Amino acid sequence: MYKEFYAHSDLMIWPLVGLAIFVLSFIGVLAYVFFGLRKSREMDRMASLPLDDDTGVIPTGDDDRE
C-alpha cells in the first residue's frame, strides 16, 4: 500500500522529512519552554487567574450522598 502511493513521486519524500523535522523541532521548543525559561511570577499569576474571581466555592454535595 505504501509503495502504491509514494513510488511515483520524488517530491513525496519531503512531507515525510518535514514531519520528522517538525516533531524534532516541536520537542526542542517544548524543552526550551519548560527548561530554558526563567520562572515567571506573572506566568504563575496568570495560571491561577481562574481561581482568583468572585465566585468562591459553593459545595456541590447534597444530602443524598449518604
Place this chain on the structure above:
Amino acid sequence: MQSTNAMTKHVVYNDEVVRAFSIATIVWSVVGLLLGVIVAAQLSFWQANLDTSWLSFGRLRPLHTNAAIFAFVGNMMFAGIYYSTQRLLKARLASDTLSWIHFWGYQLIIVAAAITLPAGLTQGKEYAELIWPIDLAVVVVWVVFAVNFFWTLGIRNERNLYVAIWFYIATIVTIAVLYIVNNLAVPTGLLHSYSLYFGVQDALVQWWYGHNAVAFFLTTPILGIMYYFLPKAAERPVYSYRLSIVHFWTLVFIYIWAGPHHLLNTSLPEWAQTLGMVFSLMLWAPSWGGMLNGLFTLRGAWDKLRTDPVIKFYVVAVTFYGMSTFEGPLLSIKSVNALGHYTDWIIGHVHGGTLGWNGFMAAGMLYWLVPRLWGTKLASIKLADAHFWIGTFGILLYVVSMWISGVSQGLFWQALDGEGFLKYPDFIVGLEGSKIMYHTRLFGGILYLAGFLLMAVNLTQTIRAGKAAKVEFDTPALVPSGPGFFQLLFSPPVVLSAVVILGSIALGMAGVLTGIVVLVLLEVIVVAMVLAYGARKKGMNWHDMLEGHPLAFSVLVLVAILIGGMVELIPTVIVNRNIPVQNAVEHTGVANAFANAPDEYDYVQQPYSPLEVSGRDIFVREGCYTCHSQQIRPFRDETLRYGEPSTLLESRYDTPFQWGSKRTGPDLARVGGKYPNSWHYLHMRNPRDTSPGSNMPNYAHMIDGTVDFTVTEARMRILRKLGVPYTDEDIERAIDLATSQGRLIADDLATAEIDVTPDAEIVALIAYLQRLGRGPQPVAPEALDLTKVEGK
C-alpha cells in the same frame, strides 16, 4: 504589573444571559440527541422514515448534525464564554442589549433551521446546509457576539488575557472567516441559492470549512472552557501556562491546513491531499499537549474523581479529546484513510469527539455552573453519577460498534478473490452485515440520550430550588499600558515570521520545492516561539506584552489561520478555471449536444440539461449525499465496483459538489446507464423492490410531486452567470427542453407499464441519475439521432 490608579469600578456580572444560554443548552441537548437517536433508528429500521418526506433520513440527518453542533454545543459554548470572560476580565459584558440580541437571534436561527431543513430547503453542503437568508442571520448574530466580546475586552479590568480568552478570540475570528467564505452563494430565489464554487473548488472550500468547523467550533472554544472550568473544578491552577502557549499557537496555525484530509484519494490535486495529510499528522503534538495540560491540572486532586461528578465528566471528556485527536491524524494517513473513508469508522470517530469530548464537557460545565448561577446546590449527585455511567457506557457502545462496522465495511469492499475480482460484488450484503452494529449503535445512543434526560431533570430541580444569584464587587480600574498596536505588530518575532512564511510560500508556489515549503513553514513555528520567549523587554517577554493587547493578538490569530487557508484555496480556485479539457468540444447548446457527440465520454464536461438541473436540485434537496458518494477512488476494488476513477472534469459544473463523505449506499458517480429508467422508478418507490435488504427510505412522494420548469429556467440563468456555458437558446427553450426530455423518459417508463407525467419529480431525478458519469443524453425528439441511440 497591572497599572492602576486610585479609581475603582463597581462591577455587576451579567449572568442573566449566561443563565439563558445554560437553559437553552439543556433544551437543545435533548433535542439534538433525540434527533440522533431517530436517524440511528432509521438506519436500523427503514420503516422509521414513516414514508414521510420531511421525516426521511436525508432531511433529518442534517437537522441532527446542525442541532448537535450549533444548537447544543453552540449554546453551551456561549454560556461558558460569557461566564468565564466576565470573570477573567473582571468586567461585565459590554452591552446587555447585544447580549440579548445574540441570545434570541441565535435561538430564532435554530428554530428556522428546524423548520427549513426537514422541508428540504438546503444548500447541500455538510454542516453548511442552512439556506442563504439564515446564513445572513448567522453572520449578523455572530457579528453581534463578536462586537460584544471585543468591546468587553476593551473595558476589562485585568491587563493580561488568560489562555481561555485566546481560544475564544481564535474561535470568533476563524468561524467568521470560514462561514462567510464557504457560504458565498448567489440566490436564485428567497429559499434557494447556488454556491459560488464548483466541483473541486467547492469540495476543497467545503472541507476547509467542514474540518475547521470541528476545529474552531467544537474544539477551540471548548478548550477555552476547559482551561477555565477545569482549574475551577479541581481548585488547582492550570498545570502549565507555558504549555498552554505552545498548545494555542501551534493548534491555531496547524489546524487550518488539515481540511483536505477529508478528500484523500479523491480527484483533489495530489499536493493538496499531501498537505492535508502531513499537517493532520502534526496535529498530534499540540492536541496531546493540550490534553495532558488538562489532565495534569488535576494533579493532587485525583481523589475528587471518586466523589465529584464534575471532575468525572471532565476527565472522561479530556480523555476522549486525546483519543479523537489521535484517531483523526491516524485516519488522515492515506493508506488508513483508504480503508476507513466512507465507512462507519468515520461516524465512530466523529461521535467519539462529539459525545465524549463536547457532550461530557457540556455536562461537566453545566453541573458546575447551574448551581452557582442559581445560588444553590446540585439537586442530586447520585443522579449526576448515574448520568455519567449511563452516558459513558452509551458512548462506548456507540463508538466500538461503529469501529467494528467501519473496519468490516472497508475490508468487505476491498476484498478481492484469488483472480483479482471482487469477492463481494453485492453492496447490500455488506449493509446487512452491519445491521447488528447499527442496532448496537442505536442502543448506545438511547443510553446517551437517557443520561442527558437525567441531567435535564436534575438541573431543572436545581434551578427550581435556587434563586438567580447576583455577583457584584469593586475592582481597581485598569489603566492601559505597554507597547502600542503597531509596535507589537512590527516587533521582531512577527516580522521574522512573516518574512519566512512569505518566502516559503513563494518558493512553494513556484512549483519547484513544494515539499520544502512544508518544511520551512513548520520551522516558522519554532522561530516564532523561540523569539517570543527571547525578546524580553523590561522584564516582560514578548508574549506577555501580546497578552495585554487584544487587537494585536486578534490580528496575529487572523494571520495564522489565513496562511493555511490561502495556500490551499487560492491555487485551487484559480487552477480549476483552467483545467485542461481533453477532447474539448465547445458547448453549442443542450438540444443538440447528444446528437453531436462523437463519443459520449468526450462530453462529460458538458452542462446538465434543464431537466437534469431540476433532478440535481431534487437530489440535493433530499440529502442523498448523506448516504451516497459521487467520487470513485483509484483503487482496483472501486473501479471494479463502480467504474473508472472520478476526474476533476466530471464535476466542473457541479454546484454544490456532491462527492459525499459516507457510503451507506453505493457510489453513484457512474450510475448513469447502469440500470434502466424503470429500475430507478421502482427503486425510488420502494428500494426493497429492487434491492432486498436496503435501508433506504421510500421516495414515493416524488411520483406525485411535480417540477416547476419556470423555476429551472431562472436557475439556469444564475448558473450561466456563475460560469456554466449555457447558450441563449438553452435558457429560452429551457421549459420546452425539460418537458421534451421528461416526455422521452415518461414514454420509456410507459413501456414498463409505469404511468408518470413528464414533469414529475421522479422523472427529473431519473434524468439526473442517468446522466451521472456520462455525456449528454437525448433531450429533444428533433435532436434525437436514433442511430446513435441504438448504438449506445
